[in-house]
Amino acid sequence: MPMDQLIIIIVVAAVVLLVGVGAAFLLRGRKTPPGTYTSTRDSDDPPLISKPGSAQGSVDTLERPGAPGSTDTITDDGTELVDDLGGKVDLDVERPAPVLGRLARLRERLARSNNALGKGLLALLSQDKIDDDVWDEIEETLLLADLGTEPTLELVDNLKRRVKVEGSRDPEQVRRMLKEELLALVDPTMDRSLADDRHDGRPSIMMVVGVNGVGKTTTIGKVARVLVAEDKDVLLGAADTFRAAAAEQLATWGARVGVPTVKSDIDGADPASVAYEAVKAGIDQEVDVVMIDTAGRLQNKVGLMDELGKIKRVVEKLAEVDEVLLVLDATTGQNGLNQAKVFSEVVKVTGIVLTKLDGTAKGGIVVAIQRQLGVPVKLVGLGEGPDDLAPFDAQGFVDALID
Numbered sequence: 001m002p003m004d005q006l007i008i009i010i011v012v013a014a015v016v017l018l019v020g021v022g023a024a025f026l027l028r029g030r031k032t033p034p035g036t037y038t039s040t041r042d043s044d045d046p047p048l049i050s051k052p053g054s055a056q057g058s059v060d061t062l063e064r065p066g067a068p069g070s071t072d073t074i075t076d077d078g079t080e081l082v083d084d085l086g087g088k089v090d091l092d093v094e095r096p097a098p099v100l101g102r103l104a105r106l107r108e109r110l111a112r113s114n115n116a117l118g119k120g121l122l123a124l125l126s127q128d129k130i131d132d133d134v135w136d137e138i139e140e141t142l143l144l145a146d147l148g149t150e151p152t153l154e155l156v157d158n159l160k161r162r163v164k165v166e167g168s169r170d171p172e173q174v175r176r177m178l179k180e181e182l183l184a185l186v187d188p189t190m191d192r193s194l195a196d197d198r199h200d201g202r203p204s205i206m207m208v209v210g211v212n213g214v215g216k217t218t219t220i221g222k223v224a225r226v227l228v229a230e231d232k233d234v235l236l237g238a239a240d241t242f243r244a245a246a247a248e249q250l251a252t253w254g255a256r257v258g259v260p261t262v263k264s265d266i267d268g269a270d271p272a273s274v275a276y277e278a279v280k281a282g283i284d285q286e287v288d289v290v291m292i293d294t295a296g297r298l299q300n301k302v303g304l305m306d307e308l309g310k311i312k313r314v315v316e317k318l319a320e321v322d323e324v325l326l327v328l329d330a331t332t333g334q335n336g337l338n339q340a341k342v343f344s345e346v347v348k349v350t351g352i353v354l355t356k357l358d359g360t361a362k363g364g365i366v367v368a369i370q371r372q373l374g375v376p377v378k379l380v381g382l383g384e385g386p387d388d389l390a391p392f393d394a395q396g397f398v399d400a401l402i403d
């Protein structure tokens with residue numbers, strides 16, 4: 001080959017390399033943008049593009065939203081799965097609000113809707129004489145706040161005893177007693193941390209379950225934002241294929257913070273298949289957390305059981321499910337408790353997300369739900385805003401109720 005041709009080839013190669021490096025640099029958003037690992041983390045890592053023809057279908061590269069050359073299509077027995085942004089360049093991803101102190105920031109909102117409980121109790125307990133009628137009223141107030149019968153009786157018994165022993169009507173002392181007793185019921189010793197760290201060389205897998213309308217999709221979007229704010233790489237799997245709009249909604253939440261979504265554009269696609277492909281993509285792309293949305297049609301318990309059981313079984317061919325979050329709407333009271341019971345019979349729930357706590361004076365549901373399932377409330381939804389979700393903290397919650 002003549003020398004001048006060789007020089008041209010070298011110059012062209014150098015320019016291509018420079019443009020490539022420049023583009024990669026410009027596209028860098030967070031610590032490790034999802035799907036754009038320039039090298040594998042471990043020596044035995046699979047290549048970023050998996051080979052077609054696996055039993056469950058094949059996955060093309062699921063690039064970070066906006067990365068050049070993004071190929072969306074995932075075929076699965078004729079099902080087309082796509083990533084959320086269809087290769088659109090979107091450098092304007094939002095920065096979610098920091099997570100620390102969220103409960104405090106949102107405390108006012110929580111207190112506004114729930115302070116009837118705290119104020120009512122304090123007023124009753126500060127009376128000069130607490131007779132049986134007053135104790136009955138206290139009991140009723142607690143029951144109306146959805147605390148549940150057993151915890152209510154427990155709290156009233158303990159307060160009765162302490163009021164007798166300490167014999168004080170001093171509002172400060174009464175407030176302190178009430179807070180201590182409520183805190184004991186909410187149980188500050190429960191482990192409320194989310195399983196959101198990579199481990200054993202694979203992502204943490206979270207399944208999110210709950211009936212439609214409780215705020216499940218919104219919650220996944222908000223949790224993804226919490227994780228992004230904590231500098232985690234997240235991938236969403238839209239395995240709620242019952243309603244196509246739900247997948248779209250989820251993908252939009254993800255796209256806002258640069259998180260990719262594996263979804264199917266076909267109504268009624270096999271949810272287990274979508275979940276499998278999402279986990280597979282999450283493993284290949286070495287993300288920290290894969291969050292899987294699921295449908296929850298309670299009118300048919302057997303169907304629900306089959307569907308959730310299948311999703312879990314299929315996903316666990318690739319990786320164990322680390323967290324099953326049950327989303328419940330705090331405003332639904334006893335109905336929420338019934339849902340919790342059904343879901344916990346179907347899957348092993350590891351944490352509860354209580355939504356719409358901003359819209360109810362029935363904050364006591366936190367205690368009732370935890371008692372019924374023996375599982376901690378890990379997150380609470382406190383509004384419709386994208387960052388209105390806070391890690392649940394027993395002390396912060398009780399302070400918000402009583403102060």
Ligand SMILES: Nc1nc2c(ncn2[C@@H]2O[C@H](COP(=O)(O)OP(=O)(O)OP(=O)(O)O)[C@@H](O)[C@H]2O)c(=O)[nH]1
Pocket residue numbers: 210211212213214215216217218219240243246354355356357358359380381382383384388
């Ligand atoms: N006030 C308030 N509204 C909330 C909260 N969480 C969710 N919502 C609202 O609840 C409504 C339902 O939320 P979705 O996320 O669509 O509910 P879903 O359970 O996913 O329903 P499907 O997508 O049909 O499965 C939306 O209008 C949300 O904005 C919250 O913590 N507080």
